[in-house]
Every structure is written in C-alpha cells, then in structure tokens.
Amino acid sequence: MSNPTSADVVIVGTGVVGVSIAETLLDAGLSVLMLEAGPRVSRAEVVENFRNLPLALKGDPSSCYPPAAWAPHPMASIETKEDAYLQLSGPDRYAQSYIRYAGGSTWHWAGTCWRLTPEDMRLKTLYGVGRDWAIDYQTLEPYYTRTEYALGICGPSEPAEQWPPLSEGAARSKPYPMPPLPFGPGEQRFTDVVKTLGYSNIPTAQARNSGTSYDDRPACCANNNCVPVCPVGAKYDAATALSRIEAKGAKITANAVAYRLETDGANRVIAVNYFDQNKASHRVTGKLFVLACNGIETPKLLLMSANARNPNGLANSSDQVGRNMMDHPQLTMTLTLAEPYWAGVGPVVNSGIMETSQGAFRSEHAGAYFRFNNFARNRFVTFGALKKGLVGKALDAEIRRMTACTADVVLAHEVLPDPNNRLTLSDKKDWLGLPKPAIHYDVGDYTRKSAEVYSVPIGKRIAQAMGATDIKLSPQFNQSKHIMGGTIMGLDHKDSVVDADCRAYDHDNLFLPGGGAMASTACGNSTITMVSLAFKAADAMVRQMKGA
Amino acid sequence: MALSRRKFLLGATVTGAWVTWGALPAWGVGATASSAQFMEVSKLLINHQLDETVGARIAAAAAKKYPQCAQMLTSIAALAQAKQAKQVEDFFGDIPEGPLQEFAHWVIFAWYSGCSSPKKDAQLFTFEHALTYKTTADTVAMPSYGFSGPNLWSRPIVPLSNMPIF
Numbered sequence: 001m002s003n004p005t006s007a008d009v010v011i012v013g014t015g016v017v018g019v020s021i022a023e024t025l026l027d028a029g030l031s032v033l034m035l036e037a038g039p040r041v042s043r044a045e046v047v048e049n050f051r052n053l054p055l056a057l058k059g060d061p062s063s064c065y066p067p068a069a070w071a072p073h074p075m076a077s078i079e080t081k082e083d084a085y086l087q088l089s090g091p092d093r094y095a096q097s098y099i100r101y102a103g104g105s106t107w108h109w110a111g112t113c114w115r116l117t118p119e120d121m122r123l124k125t126l127y128g129v130g131r132d133w134a135i136d137y138q139t140l141e142p143y144y145t146r147t148e149y150a151l152g153i154c155g156p157s158e159p160a161e162q163w164p165p166l167s168e169g170a171a172r173s174k175p176y177p178m179p180p181l182p183f184g185p186g187e188q189r190f191t192d193v194v195k196t197l198g199y200s201n202i203p204t205a206q207a208r209n210s211g212t213s214y215d216d217r218p219a220c221c222a223n224n225n226c227v228p229v230c231p232v233g234a235k236y237d238a239a240t241a242l243s244r245i246e247a248k249g250a251k252i253t254a255n256a257v258a259y260r261l262e263t264d265g266a267n268r269v270i271a272v273n274y275f276d277q278n279k280a281s282h283r284v285t286g287k288l289f290v291l292a293c294n295g296i297e298t299p300k301l302l303l304m305s306a307n308a309r310n311p312n313g314l315a316n317s318s319d320q321v322g323r324n325m326m327d328h329p330q331l332t333m334t335l336t337l338a339e340p341y342w343a344g345v346g347p348v349v350n351s352g353i354m355e356t357s358q359g360a361f362r363s364e365h366a367g368a369y370f371r372f373n374n375f376a377r378n379r380f381v382t383f384g385a386l387k388k389g390l391v392g393k394a395l396d397a398e399i400r401r402m403t404a405c406t407a408d409v410v411l412a413h414e415v416l417p418d419p420n421n422r423l424t425l426s427d428k429k430d431w432l433g434l435p436k437p438a439i440h441y442d443v444g445d446y447t448r449k450s451a452e453v454y455s456v457p458i459g460k461r462i463a464q465a466m467g468a469t470d471i472k473l474s475p476q477f478n479q480s481k482h483i484m485g486g487t488i489m490g491l492d493h494k495d496s497v498v499d500a501d502c503r504a505y506d507h508d509n510l511f512l513p514g515g516g517a518m519a520s521t522a523c524g525n526s527t528i529t530m531v532s533l534a535f536k537a538a539d540a541m542v543r544q545m546k547g548a
Numbered sequence: 549m550a551l552s553r554r555k556f557l558l559g560a561t562v563t564g565a566w567v568t569w570g571a572l573p574a575w576g577v578g579a580t581a582s583s584a585q586f587m588e589v590s591k592l593l594i595n596h597q598l599d600e601t602v603g604a605r606i607a608a609a610a611a612k613k614y615p616q617c618a619q620m621l622t623s624i625a626a627l628a629q630a631k632q633a634k635q636v637e638d639f640f641g642d643i644p645e646g647p648l649q650e651f652a653h654w655v656i657f658a659w660y661s662g663c664s665s666p667k668k669d670a671q672l673f674t675f676e677h678a679l680t681y682k683t684t685a686d687t688v689a690m691p692s693y694g695f696s697g698p699n700l701w702s703r704p705i706v707p708l709s710n711m712p713i714f
Contacts, residue, residue, distance in 0.1 A: 051675045054671070056670060182701065222689060341705070346702075386656070391637070404684070
C-alpha cells in the first residue's frame with residue numbers, strides 16, 4: 001500500500017502532543033496524516049529489550065530503544081563523542097534523552113503530571129525575572145482538566161494534597177478521574193520525616209491507573225519499571241493511543257524523517273518533505289501543519305527549512321527559534337541511611353515536595369522541588385556490594401542492606417529563559433546527511449544561586465532528618481529530560497515564535513505546540529502543560545478549519 | 549601410579565605445601581570444563597539453589613574467559629573437599645589470592661549480577677534468576693516483574709534480618 005500524501009492536517013511527530021492533537025482533529029471530522037521519524041514497535045519488544053540488557057545499562061531510560069540509522073536520538077550511556085547525536089557546548093551540558101519511535105518519549109517517562117501554578121506563569125510581573133506567559137492560569141485550567149481525563153491522570157481529592165494549592169485563581173474545575181496511588185514504605189517514611197521539618201510530601205499526580213483500569217489500560221501493579229517502559233501499559237504512553245486514533249481514521253507513516261517544510265508566496269506552509277529509511281524523498285501536502293517532534297527536533301526542522309523568503313529558518317523572523325532552551329536542572333543526593341527505607345516498592349515516582357518551588361525568593365533565585373526516587377535499588381548497588389569481595393551470608397546481607405538503606409533524593413530546579421541558551425545546526429551530519437543539533441547551554445546564576453543558598457541546604461536538612469550516614473551530591477547539574485523553550489510563546493511577535501494558540505507568528509497555518517512553547521519551567525515535569533497547550537492549539541485548528 | 553590431581557591438591561593443602569594452581573600440571577583434568585563441573589563448584593561458592601540453564605551459559609562464558617577454567621574448578625573443588633565444606637564460608641578463605649580467587653569472585657559475580665562484568669557491553673546470562681534480586685524478593689519486585697496486585701504495595705517496612713530463602 002502506498003503511503004498517503006495529503007490530509008487536512010499534517011502532523012510531524014507521534015508523541016503525546018501529536019496524538020492528542022490528532023484525536024481532537026479526528027473527532028472534529030478532519031483528516032489527519034502523521035509522520036514519525038522512527039519505527040513503530042510493540043510493547044513486548046521493548047520490554048524484552050530491557051530484560052536482555054546487561055545490568056550496567058538497565059538504569060538508562062533509552063537503552064531499550066536502539067535508534068534507527070535514519071532517526072538517531074541521544075544514547076548517552078553508549079554513544080561515543082565521535083558518534084554523539086547532540087553536539088553540546090557551554091558551561092552546562094544540555095544532555096537530553098528522547099526517543100524517535102512511534103509514541104515518542106512518553107514510552108519512557110515516569111508519568112508525573114504536576115500543573116503549573118498561577119504564579120509560575122507570571123514570573124516577570126511578580127518577581128521581575130523571566131517572562132510572563134501570553135495566557136493566564138485560568139485560561140489554561142480547562143485544558144489541564146481535559147488532559148487529566150484524556151491521559152488518565154490519578155491524583156488526590158484532598159485540597160491540601162493537591163498541586164497547585166487551592167487559592168484564588170487556582171481552583172480546579174473537576175476532580176481527578178482516579179484517586180492517588182498509595183505510597184510504598186520508603187515514600188511513607190520519607191513523608192513522615194520531612195513532616196518534622198515542616199514540609200508536605202504529597203502524592204504525585206500521574207498518568208497511571210490507580211486501582212482500576214482506565215482508557216482500556218490495566219491498573220498499575222507495581223512493576224517499578226515505569227522508566228524505561230511500563231510492561232503492562234498501566235502508565236499512559238502515546239503508543240497506547242496509536243491504534244485508537246488509527247481506528248478513527250488517522251494515517252500514520254513511520255520511518256519518515258521530515259527534513260524540510262515548503263512555503264508559498266503568501267508564506268503559508270504547503271508541504272513537508274521527508275526521507276524514508278531508504279533515503280528516498282517524499283512530499284506530503286495539507287491545509288494545516290503541526291510540528292510536534294519535541295523542543296529539539298522541532299526547532300531543528302524549522303532551521304533546516306530556511307528558504308529565500310525565510311533565510312533564518314521558518315517561523316524565525318523574531319530570531320528566537322532554537323533559543324531559550326530550558327529544562328529542570330537537577331542535583332541528586334545519594335544517601336546511605338542507618339535504617340531501611342526500601343525504595344522501589346510501587347511506581348518509580350509517586351510523591352514530591354512542591355511547596356518549596358514557590359515564594360518571594362524567586363526574585364533572587366530559582367525554586368526547587370524535592371522527590372524521593374522510588375526506583376528499586378538493586379540495579380544501582382549490586383556492583384558496589386560485589387566489589388567488596390564478600391561471599392556467602394555476608395554478601396547477601398550487604399546487597400540487602402544497600403538496597404534497603406540507600407536512596408536517591410532529587411532536587412529539581414526551575415531555570416529562566418535565556419536567548420543565549422541556543423540550538424543551532426551543527427556542521428556534523430547524521431546518516432541521512434541532515435545536520436545534527438548543536439546546543440549551547442548554561443543553567444545560569446538564578447539556578448546556581450538556588451543550589452548554593454536554598455535547595456542544597458534544604459536537601460541536607462532532609463538527609464540529616466532521614467538518618468543519612470553519608471551524602472553524595474552530584475557534582476554538577478544534570479538534565480531532567482524535560483525539553484522546553486525552543487519555540488517560545490509570547491504576546492509580541494518580535495520576541496516570540498508562537499502566539500497563545502501555539503500558532504507560528506510568521507505562518508498562519510503552522511502550529512508548534514508542546515514544551516517548546518513554554519515561557520517558564522517552574523520545577524515540575526512539563527508533559528501535562530505540553531499536552532494542555534496541544535489541546536488549546538487543536539481547538540484553534542478546528543476553529544480555523546471550520547471557518548475556512 | 550600417578551597421583552590424581554585431586555589427591556595431589558588435597559595432599560598439598562593438608563600438608564601446607566600449597567603452591568599456586570598455575571604452577572601445577574593438569575594431571576587428570578579435562579581440557580575444558582563441563583557444565584556439571586561448573587555447577588558443582590558454583591554450588592560450593594554460593595549457598596543457594598542455582599538454575600542449571602543459567603549455569604550452562606555462565607560455564608560457557610567462563611571457558612572462553614579463562615583458558616584454564618577446568619583446572620581452576622578442580623582446584624576450588626579440592627579445597628572445599630579438604631575442608632568438607634558445607635557452605636562457602638567454610639573454605640573460601642583457603643582459596644589463594646591471585647588468579648584462583650579472582651576466578652572464584654567472577655563466578656559469584658556472574659550468578660549475583662546475571663552478567664559477565666560491570667561494563668555496559670557485558671554478556672547477559674540472566675535477568676530473572678540474578679541472585680541480587682533474590683536477596684530482597686520479600687519486598688522489592690524485580691523491575692518489570694511486579695508481584696503485587698493493584699494498590700497492594702502499601703505495606704510496613706520489612707526488617708533487614710528477614711533474609712528470604714532462595
């Protein structure tokens with residue numbers, strides 16, 4: 001069967017943003033064609049890949065997703081400097097991991113779904129730093145709710161345990177569709193301990209079925225394997241939606257690497273060109289176009305599409321495409337504890353201290369959120385225990401002790417948009433001859449100061465209260481793999497790439513929804529906000545198409 | 549009549565005239581180690597039930613990694629027998645430091661980690677039978693093999709002293 005070549009809407013990318021938009025458009029009666037750079041695989045195949053990895057690779061969320069030659073993605077654990085996909089420079093490494101597979105990076109996300117707060121969206125007005133959003137929280141709230149029901153996000157019904165806290169301007173329009181998941185023993189102990197310091201460790205709102213099936217997916221049964229893959233599909237990932245949207249009429253072409261968008265004399269997008277896995281070029285046309293291939297691949301494709309009318313790349317008259325790259329710079333405290341906590345019972349991320357992300361201090365430095373990483377520890381401690389040369393009962397006891405009595409507490413920070421944190425096209429080429437992304441990055445003084453005067457001191461107090469006998473703090477910021485900012489949203493086309501509907505200012509039929517549009521990061525994971533922006537953009541597309 | 553290798557080793561150990569295994573002639577020892585021989589020694593080095601299929605995989609890798617694998621297995625077995633060892637603690641201290649002890653540690657490493665080394669290109673022998681997971685099987689599920697039903701993981705902290713039997 002030949003691949004389709006035209007549709008009302010062409011969507012590049014089949015991750016959570018792409019499929020959420022696709023389903024909205026299909027439900028509105030529009031035709032949808034989706035292009036996915038990478039392959040389409042089964043869950044069983046990914047799970048078997050994970051099980052067959054050597055222990056040293058089991059902690060890497062990308063290792064069971066080998067990249068296709070034509071659709072490379074970062075593989076930090078095994079790639080060499082010579083074959084690295086991301087070309088990184090600057091004081092801090094923007095070392096992201098993401099997957100170019102049908103279903104995108106939700107394959108290996110933890111499912112964490114913290115909303116922004118109203119304050120998070122008004123940093124400039126309230127604290128004199130960063131940027132305000134082009135929309136306010138009340139505008140976004142219905143889309144948050146819609147996302148919670150579309151993805152199946154569980155969360156607490158008690159207002160004291162919800163995020164953001166109930167306040168004027170932060171009311172929820174509907175309860176979560178499912179109750180929160182229970183805590184494992186380590187999380188419960190962590191919760192009790194931080195309470196003595198005055199902090200509330202609250203249940204994570206997460207796209208995972210709690211105690212019941214939802215959306216034709218089973219209940220979570222604590223495989224503790226959400227990252228790198230949920231073996232049973234209890235966690236939402238976009239791959240779970242692919243068959244459903246196909247049943248509604250979506251056409252999905254895998255192994256299709258978009259490399260150029262074409263524009264006409266009115267500077268409207270008219271086609272996408274892509275290479276297949278045999279390096280043959282194809283062309284698809286549509287009325288509206290959506291780039292939903294994440295905050296790195298989307299700006300890269302826009303820059304690659306430069307033409308005579310758009311010499312700096314598409315959507316880039318503001319010169320902001322590829323700028324303001326953001327993430328949640330994180331530090332990890334690896335603790336040795338006097339008594340067992342038993343991380344690894346339940347889902348991998350199940351709770352967090354969010355209140356530390358807010359406050360008047362944000363005029364001076366970043367906020368931070370703290371979480372007890374609930375990954376089973378065996379994979380991290382086994383080599384260390386064996387290296388001690390123990391045998392027999394002593395070896396068994398040491399593995400058991402290190403599994404129970406070590407823990408990772410993560411300090412995740414916000415970062416400000418900085419135009420100097422910039423993605424450009426490298427002169428290094430991939431297998432298809434397309435430029436690799438080059439990214440210069442510096443977390444900035446705002447975030448560094450937080451670690452110095454705020455987050456690390458709090459972290460150490462928590463560690464002490466937990467009974468830590470040893471604290472190892474990561475020596476530099478690591479990335480949380482929450483890619484934000486490369487196609488930033490704003491009210492002014494001179495300093496922004498997209499408007500409040502994620503429509504490109506320069507092309508009225510091109511939409512760039514997702515993390516790239518986010519104007520601030522806060523501290524919590526970005527996916528729920530990305531999808532909410534996607535639904536808002538999808539509604540705008542439906543209006544645009546129906547009015548046309 | 550020539551002494552068998554086992555009798556020679558036993559005599560050397562008992563009389564204190566121990567020499568390192570590498571200096572010994574391979575009297576009576578097959579050129580390659582069998583899976584059965586490997587399992588026999590593995591059971592001396594590890595106080596737990598071991599899976600035969602996994603043992604065959606590790607044995608094959610051991611034979612490639614250690615050209616004198618068969619001799620080393622024989623030496624370890626002899627040391628255990630000399631002590632009439634019932635568990636690894638009874639005789640491990642008698643294994644001389646150096647290549648023989650390193651080999652013994654590698655065998656233990658393979659069974660516990662389920663792979664050939666801590667490197668990222670290690671050979672995988674097993675995931676589900678790796679002994680590291682057995683030490684915590686009463687409370688922590690092996691990743692991807694959940695053992696509790698929906699929402700059934702909220703339970704008290706299990707003491708360290710409750711070592712599972714495996």
